[in-house]
Amino acid sequence: MAMSAAPAGGNKKKTACVTGGNRYIASALIKMLLEKGYAVKTTVRNPDDMAKNSHLKDLQALAPLEVLRADLDAEGSFDDAVAGCDYAFLVAAPANLVAQDPEKELIEPAVRATLKRDEVVREGGDGEARGPDLVGGRGLHDYIRPELQGDGHVLDEDSWSDVEHLRAAKPPLWWAYCVSKVLLEKAACRFAAEHGISLVTVCPVSTVGAAPAPIVSTSVPACLSFLSGDEAGLGALKGIEKTSGSVQLVHVDDLCRAELFVAKEDAAAGRYICCAVNTTVVELARFLAHKYPQYNVKTNFADDDQLLEKPRVSLSSGKLVREGFEFRYKTLDEMYHDMVGYGKALGILPN
Template sequence: MSAGGERKKTACVTGGNGYIASALIKMLLEKGYAVKTTNSHFKALQALGPLEVFRADLEEEGSFEIALAGCDYAFLVAAPVNLMSANPENCVAQIKLACQKELIEPAVRGTLNVMRSCVKAGTVKRVILTSSAGSVIVRPDLQQGDGHVLDEESWSDVEFLRAEKPPGWGYVVSKVLLEKAANRFAEEHGISLVTVCPVITAGVAPAPTAHTSVPGCLSLLSGDEAAFNALRGMETFGVVALCHVDDLCRAELGRRRYLCCSLNTTVRDIARFLSKNYPQYTVKTNLLSGDLLEKPRVCLSSAKLEREGFEFKYKTLDGMYDDMIEYGKALGILPS
């Protein structure tokens, strides 16, 4: 109950250990929600408000029913596997069926598993699905020319991805297919569904570990080539697009499919920024070889989100990196 005796709105956030999920839990508690989450090992956030932790498995039918019971909102953040860190070389080497079985089908199946539990709960007013800008940006028509502007109406080309198998193709296909499966399910069962497609996410979260986004953003300082390849991988599609995790969490409270991006930049711009602003580190210029963009060829637009009154707090690299350096130290990505 709230101080006035009214029942707090209750939200379930799946995958509470994750970088985005932990930041979302923190924001919801600060806004006065009661929060239930799954598979979280840290309970420091309980000081902010009522937080319950449950065990659940995306591959286990019905395992989210207890966590979702009595919830008003369900935030689907957990993924069945850490798809972004899946070895691209292994994925390319496998036949198409292997990626289908190991990456794509579990993502779709896990999403629908949680949504079925939302229906069974009978109290969930809205489901908020965290997808990825990967479901928007990978299209063969963007390989030529520049000045392309993409928004939520764009979809990555699944047939192109399955035919060409670029690095990370299984992850991108999984995001497209799970979104479309979730949309069909929501329409069939009368569920209010919001989908948020974040780009590379920067900033600090309560999570004691962070995969992909934060290591990628700090890779030019850490020298981690695998993390840098994730950053550079997005640029192969024409842009390095960023948003701050705090802005992303606020965008999760919207009502439609939104692309969440506040800054379109390049690897070279990030390198120049880091060299100027963090001289105590040496930017690993050896990572900058090859064909890198001087300016973005593609712009990811969040105009729809902004037209509905949303205002990004973080629109520059200064804002993105403001406290992420110290976070990187705490995570062991950067030396103390």
């Protein structure tokens, strides 16, 4: 989520806060902001942990970048990071995907942390909040609707996951994470309405493409699983398709551009789905087998008759496009153009 704090005067360099600077999407957003001439503040739990934060040292060579210590559980932890910023991109959220007690360990902390950071911006800003990336990664899980039967469904920003279905059925793959994302966005919307804050959220889908972060989990390893042979990662993609009706993708560069676009656009309002490609596991496998024959990608999924040839449900970014945003990465070929090199740099793929 990005929030606008105090307006900058004259030609003063604008400042943006990006929370969770050692995370995948946040690292790409920081790099983009620095390249566009912004001064940036970012928060991490432990600035001295170079295994997670070495890329931030490299990014400091591009433009002013201040790395601050902050913790979602510590009161007042984000005050200094948000103070004096024109934009605050609240990207980080709890992501414990193997919690023993999801309600206590993931859902409640996620909602509590979101409200806490909203309060910080309300107190430190001018009452104008802009919110890209409030929902975070894998936004497709925020569209699990068990009543959708048959093919050809197109979902937009009016669609929300059925939280009670998720809690009752507990489908595999991050059901509690999905619930937390729905609840934290709705909580932030209520908070904004109660305090006269204009709130805008961007809901991204599975995000791919190279970013500065040296450690990456979830979507990048999963989307490289066809090449790496990681059965758990491939299982994650299959689970996404089975629970949501397709595999939806966006390139991290487009996601960051969309976040900045709605943050700066005065007319932006409400929710925005950020999805460029709706595909399936089978389509991905065939594409990757053709593009990278050296990896011997499996394309025969006859043993899994639940997999789809074509998407059964698609997410629409029509609202974002109608308001003037244009995706640069619109095909699988464009999505994967930098993924193999990034996978090798991360150690997911062999050099």
